[in-house]
Amino acid sequence: MLKNYLKIAFRNLWKHKVFSFLNVMGLTVGMSACFLIFMYVSFELSYDAFHTKGDRIYRLVTDIKTPSETINTSVTSWAFAPAIKADFPEVEAVTRVSSGSFLVRKGDIKFQEDKTLFADSTLFKVFDFKMIAGDPKTALKDQLSIVLPQKTAKKYFGDADPIGQTLLLSGDGLPAKVTGVIEDIPENSQIKGEMIVSMVSMTQRFNKGLDDQWGNFGAITYLLLKPGTSATALEKKLPAFLQNRAGKTMKESQMYYKLFLEPMRDVYLHSTRDSEERGSMNNVYIFSAVAVFILLIACINFINLTTARSVERAKEVGVRKVVGARKSLLATQFIAESVLLCLIAFVFSVVLSAVVAPLFNDLAGKTVTTGIFGNVAFLPVMFLAAVLIGVLAGSYPAVVLSSFEPVVVLKGRFTTSVKGILLRKGLVTLQFAISIALIIATIIVYTQMNFMRNRDLGFNKEQMVIVNTEGDPNKESFRQSLMNLAGVKSTSASSSVPGSGNPGAYSEIENKSGDLQIANLDLYFVDFDYIPNFGLKMVAGRPFSREFGTDTTQAMVMNEAAVKLFGYSSPEQAIGRRFRQWGREGKIVGVIKDFHFRSLQETIKPLTMRIEPNGTQLVAVKVEGSKVRGVLAAMEDKWKSVIPNRPFSYYFLDEFFDRQYRAEERFEKLFFNFAVLAIFISCLGLLGLASYSTMQRTKEIGVRKVMGASVGSIVGLLSRDFLKLVVLAFVIASPIAYYGMNKWLQSFAYRTDIYLWIFAVAAGLSFAIAFLTVSFQSIKAALMNPVKSLRSE
Template sequence: MIKNYLKIAFRNLWRHRVFSFINILGLTVGMTACFLIFLYVKFELSYDKFNSKAANIYRLNTDIKTPSETINTSVTAWPFAPNIKREFPEVETFTRVNNGSFLVRKGDAKFQEDNTLFADSTFFDVFDIKMLKGDPKKALKDMFSIVFTEDAAKKYFGNEDPIGKQVLLTGDGIPSTVTGIIQNIPENSILKGDMLVSMSTLTQHLNKGLDQQWGNFGATSFLLLKPGVDPRAMEKKFPDFIERNNGKERKESQMFYTFTLEPLKDIYLLSTRDGNKLGNMNNVDIFSIIAVFILLIACINFINLTTARSSERAKEVGIRKVVGAAKSQVARQFIGESVILCIIAFLLTVLLSVLLLPLFNKLAGKVVSHGIFTNWQYLLLLFSAAIGIGVLAGAYPALILSSFKPVVVLKGRFATGTKGILLRKGLVIAQFSISVVLIIATLVVYSQMSYMRKRDLGFSKDQMLVVSTQGDPARFALKNAVNSLPNVKSTALSSSVPGSGNPGAYSEIENKKGDLQIANLDLYFVDWNYIPQYKIKMVAGRSFSKDFGTDTTQAMVVNESVTKLLGYSSPQEAVGRKFKQWGREGKIIGVMQDFHFRSLQQPIKPLTMRIEPDGCDLLSVNITGGNVPATLASIEKKWKEMIPNRPFSYFFMDEFFDRQYRGEERFGNLFLNFAILAIFISCLGLLGLASYSTMQRTKEIGVRKVLGASVTNITALLSSDFIKLVLIAIVIASPLAYIGMHKWLEGFAYRTSVSWWVFLLAALTAIFIALFTVSFQAIKAAVANPVKSLRSE
């Protein structure tokens, strides 16, 4: 019986191979897209879940309330975590990490290791980073201990065993011992580092006494709680702990803070602390919805084409029933054919996924999977989904076909019912509603990306080369030497450039009432040339000038946001007001126009600038557009003459700043590609239905041609029904797309609007796609010889 079912199934699939091909192709493309999105979503949701104790690991966050604002930060003061471990029995252990950058030398090899992490000796008690060589209990215990990742170790030691060997750290050449080699930190971790340096190196040597500085916030602290501990109950105990250890200093500084515990597993996708997002849960949700949409469209195609062809197999069903076939047997036959199609689509999906995975990883900007066979459970899930799709998608057609009455069918009076026609039309509307939503969403995404790239940032980033000197003493001489090179317009030193991040500084600034208002303000250390070189506009007062000797010690320039924070109605009112900041006192000499020194996803924050040459380590070089390679070579030559012990490291300001939007650009590219796939699958279904509709109306077309209908008349006749369905889809999809994209845009502090032209363009695009798809078959039928179609009459 089964052999007979299979023989009939394959014979029927081959006989109607065009429709079978469309069905298999649609399912394959849909399942492949869905599977790749599934890999992406699983990867995004897997961040830090490889840690066996992840459920009990929490980041200790701080909310700092000042008279001006509340700062939600992910760091704590350095002494807090060790003292919490000492006073709270709920805490099994803790570890602190801090980002760093080190010049590392071994012989002739020298690298600036920007991805460095300072870490406590308990780091490996908290996180499951596999130690390949060395003792995880002792590796980060002593000062000047280093743990390299596999790849980093090979840079310095090749295949040599590095344990116990020494490298030189910093420009001073501090001998440091390699005490461990770990596997490369997994990409799905919020911790990024090629080299770990013992925390005692920082707290007992590089910044001695840091562990006693209760007001110095800079440590990212993780607590490993004992099983069963309620983190919310523990948070309620923190205020007393803070008051005991730091109550007096809090009152004096008027900076009141509270602690919260954030689950490690939530940080990547859900945390918005420090104004930054590591991942984006909205994007994960959007791609999950797209995956469902694509699979739904593929299933709709299958149901549509199968039910449309049901009348062709009516006599087959009638004969089967006459010779004794039960309704359940007929249903199983057609569900079996559906499952066979899905199994073929599954095999092709596996092949296509293998071929497309490297390209998909590139589009995603990360290795979401090293191979689809690394997790056989995923393939089993895909196979189960294929079988499920086959059964569910084939169930309705099977029930329709198996319910035919043999007497009616064999007399030739069977015709497709009104319910079947309405179902197909409804499914086509659903398909194109999804497609129109995706078209509108794609246009809005790219409109926002364009808006962000073209928006006036308030500073000049073109032809700006930034060289990182890492604070080398020769940077001042280098600046003067580079300034004299041809094709160099100007140079400036600073502690930060837009997009690079900058420290917050405890500040007291005179407000409109005449009081010194406490605030935590972003701070740039700059030299005299910085503001004019970056073409930052002054809206009140003046910029720094060598003509005023006090500018080096008693002057500050602020942006417009600072004046608004202090309550001034105009920037001019802030000029001449007093300030105290990090041991300096003086007056505000000028107000800058607000400029975007952070991503457009964040609102412009208050910013201060002071002349502080010793705090500047970034050299900005404004170069001409001609012969950039030669200019770079000249600058590198000067570097090697003056700072020979450091590798030459530079970046172009425009590329560096735009890097902040790389995640959004990748999201846009992925979105576009999957939207195209969804539209392609919809077109396949429309093509199949148009082909079937045209075949059903062959004789009608022949009669119309004999009576004088033109090719245009017939094409319009066959296309009009489908265009009406697309127009209904546009009406349904437009408000849904508007609501969804309006919510997505709320994630940007500076954003474009959802314009009317987006809906018009999406509607025209959908109509054009539908017309192009349907007219191909319509024209083919219209130009056919009517004699052939009427010969059987």
């Protein structure tokens, strides 16, 4: 029996090649898109899930309340970790990590390792980074001991054993001993580094006494709780711990801390605090919904295309019923054909997913999958999904086809029920409602990204080359050497440039009442040329000037946001006010217009600037656009002559600043591509319904042509009903898309509006797409010879 089912199924599929191809193609594309999205969602949800003790690992985070604001930060004071381990027996282990950067040399090999991590010796007790060589208990115990991932070890030592060998760190050439090699850190880990240096190197050598500094924040701290320990109960004990350990510090500084525990596995997708890498649970939900929609559209498309062939197979069913075929056997036959199509589509989708996996990784910006065969666990799920889709999608056509009355269909007077017509129209309306919603959403995403790219940021980032000198003693000599290069317009030195991040500084600024108000303010160390070099605008007072000798030690410039923080109604009122900040005292000499030194997802924060030559390591060089290549080559020559011990590296500020929006840009690209796939599959479904309708009205078309109807009038007649469905789909989709995208835009501090023209464009696109799809079949029917359609009754 099974052999007979398969034989008939293959015969029918081969007989109707075009319909079979459209069915298989629609399902293949839909299943492939669904599987790729499923892998993306699974990857996002898997962050830090490889740690076997992950359910007991918590990140310790801090709220810092000052008289001016409350700062929600992901870091802790350096002293918190050792004190918590000593005071709470329910804590099994504590470890801290902090980012750093080192010039690393081995013979003639030298690299600037910007992705360096400092970590406590307990790192491998808390986390499951697999040690290949070395002892995980002692690898990070001593000063200047380092652990390398395999890739980094290969870079410096090739195939030789790196354990016990020495690398020279920083410009001073500090000898660091390799004490361990670990497997390359997985992509889905928040803790990443090209090199791990022992934390005691930081706390006992580079910055002695750091472990005792309760007011110095900069460490990311993780706690491993003992089995059975309640994180909620421990969190309730932390206020008393802070009061006991840091009460005096908090009172003196008027900065009060509050500690919270974030589950390690929730940090990537759910934490709202700053992180090196952060995902979006909203994006996970959105892509999950898109995957479901695409699969739903593919199933609807399958039903419509299969039902569209029902007229052609009506007589076949009638003949088979006359010769004794039971309804159940016919239904089984059609379901078997449906499942067979789905299994063929499954095989093609596996191949297609494997082929496009590298492209998908590029779109996602990370190695989500090494290929469908690299995720073997997905294959059984994919197979079962294909069978289920086949059964569900084939059930309705099977019931319809097996219910034909043989007497009626053999006479050639078969018509479908009103319910069947309404169902198919309803399915196509649902398809296009989803597609139109995706079109609207795609336009809004593009509009927001375009808004962010083109918004006036308040500073000049074009043709600006940034060179990180890493604080080299010859940095000022290098900057001076660039001034006479052809194509260099201006230069400046600073601790930060927009988009690079900057430290928060404990500050006391005179407020409107004349009191010194405490606040934690962002701080840029700059030189005299920074403000004009970046095109920053003064709104009150003056910029830093070499004409004023006290500017190097007693002058501050702040932005408009800082002026508002201290209660001044105008920038002019802040000029001449006192400040204390990090051991310096003086007066505010100028106020600059607010500029976006962080992402547009954040409001502009209060910012201060001071002249501090020893704190500037970034050299910003403004170059002429037509001479960029020559200037870069000349800059490298100057670098090699002035700072020969360090590798020369640079970046363009506009590209660097725009990296903040990489996640949104990837979201835009992924969303656009999947929206196009959904629309494509919807068109196949509409083509199926148009084909079905045309077959039903073949004789009507023939009669109209005989009576003199033109091709245009017939095309209009056949298209009118389908365009009504698109109108209905647009009415359904518009409010849903508006609501969803308005929620998405709320995550941006600066965002575009949802304009009426967006819906007009979406409506025009959907009508154009629908008309082109339907007119293909309508024109074909209108050009048909009426003799062929009228010769049989």
